[in-house]
Amino acid sequence: MLAVAVLAAGKGTRMKSDLPKVLQPLAGATLVERVLSSCEQLSPERRLLIVGHQAERVQQSLARYEGLEFVLQQPQNGTGHAVQQLLEPLAGFTGELLVLNGDVPLLRPETLGQLLERHRASGAAVTLLTARLADPSGYGRVLAGDDGRVERIxxxxDCTEAQRQVNLINAGIYCFDWEKLAAVLPRLRSDNDQGELYLTDTVAMLSPAMHLEVADADEINGINDRLQLAQCEAVLQQRLREHWMREGVTFTDPASCTLSDGTRFGRDVVVEPQCHFRGSNEIGSGCRIGPGCLLENSQVGEGSQILHAVLREASVGPNAAVGPFTQLRPGARLAAGCHVGNFVEIKNSTLADGVKVNHLSYIGDADLGAAVNVGAGTITANYDGVRKHRTVIGAGSKTGANSVLVAPITLGANVTVGAGSTLTRDVPSGALALGRARQLVKENWTGPR
Structure with a gap:
């Protein structure tokens, strides 16, 4: 059996934030969410989160995780003290305990799988993750033999000059035989500079102790301040871009674009400079995105082009064109072949196949039938000061420039709205609708003197 414990009780003073450190965002997910995701493939029987600072806030943020157990560490007196809090909830548990840190978010699931496999195969009491650093200053050195057995940390x-030349460091990630660890946890002492109980001290009490050296030292990067948060963001973004480029996506300027874990691309997608993806997005094959786009929780069908546009909780059908300078707000639904052009805003509206809204328009709370052509400057006036109302425009209709449709209103199919009209009543199919003042011309006008 396997239990996973995540240490998430710290305040994170150096972050200088009202937000607990483990709730800081990284590529669209919190640090602790990324740590929890890294061990999902191991299918642990127990998952425990050791909380302390703003414990209730941390617990509320993870409410969607079924079966996650919360263990309070109060006060916070070191990593050894944190794991001591598991003695009661894990009483009677037999198996391995994997200890992770809530501020080390870049561990790959494959690495944790290798750590667990090495631990089980070696029969060790503890197996720790290690890494080699070009500059190991400040880290505890792991003194180990060629067979992977750890002599001590x-x-x-406390290192001698010779020991300081060792660049193998302790990453602070452990796999324990729980029963053996539980037997030595009460023996931890706080006679050190910090006056804390260190989990590291248990390694000297357990035999045999083994280690697994991680291939990519970036995986064990911890986060203590905003600088390290930005460094980890850069590593994660590079991983995501490299993954999708291997899957057939072209980034013309990769470093200028940022992705989220929840974004999915088809093949032969071209992502141009300064494009950013947040939340869950689905981009169909053959699309061109950018330059200068922001997509958040949106879908784009195959063969569509999105240029200098913002999409939030919107969907665009295949072979559509959006932009430049277009905003699709939540609830915007564009079907196949739609064209939405410069300085157009669409919100909570459905556009059927082939609709064109090419210039300077606001379409809100509306349903547009197939092949509707919206003239420049058309506005759906959907708000009466109290409630929102819908506008319905039938297939094949077209509006002239600078038209205002005051909702609730329904225009039938193949309606023509004259330029400059303000309509307040429904219009039957096949009609011409005009709602503007009669033009008055005074010839030979000299104006007031």
Whole structure:
């Protein structure tokens, strides 16, 4: 059996934030969410989160995780003290305990799988994750033999000159035989500079102790301040871009674009500079996105082009064109072949196949039938000061420039609205609708003197 414990009790003072450190966002997910995701493939029987600072807030943020157990550490007196809090909830548990840190979000699931496999195969009491750093200053050195057996861990300040030349460091990720760990946890002592109980001290009490060296040292990067948060963001973004480029996506300027884990691309998509994807997005094959786009929780059908546009909780059908300078707000639904052009805003509206809204228009709370042509400057006036109302425009209709449709209103099929009209009543199919003042011309006008 396997239990996973995530240490998430710290305040994170150096973040200088009202938000707990483990709730800081990284590529669209919190740090602790990324740590929890990294161990999902291991299918642990128990998952425990050790909380302390703003414990209730952390717990509320993870309410969607079924079966996640919360263990309170109060006060926070070191990593060893944190794991001591598991003695009661894990009483009678037999198996392995994987200990992760809530501020180390870049671990790959494959690495944790290898750590667990090494631990089980070696029969070790503890197996720790290690890494080799070009500059190991400040890290505890792991002194180990060629067979992977750990002799001991020496803190940097206690190292001899020879030991400081060792660049193998402790990553702070452990896999324990729980029963053996539980037997030594009460023996931890706080006679150190910080006056805390260190989980590291258990390694010297357990035998045999083994280690697994991680291939990519970036995986064990911890986050203590905003600089390290930005560094981890850069690593994660590079991973995401490299993954999708291998899957057939072209980034013309990869470093200028940012992705989320929830974004999915088809093949032969071209992403141009300064495009950003947030939340869950589905981009169909053959699309061109950008330059200068922001997509959040949106879908784009195959062969569509999105240029200098913002899409939030919107969907665009295949072979459509959106932009430049277009905003699709939540509830915007564009079907196949739609064209939405410059300085157009669409909100909570459905556009059927082949609709064109090419210039300077606002379409809100509306349903447009197939092949509707919306003239420049057309506005659906959907708000009466209290409630929102819908506008319905039948297939094949067209509006002239600077038209205002005051909702609730329904225009039938193949209606023509004259330019400059303000309509307040329904219009039957096949009609011409005009709602403007009669033009008055005074010849030989000299104006007031």
């Amino acid at each position: 020496v803190e940097h300040r």
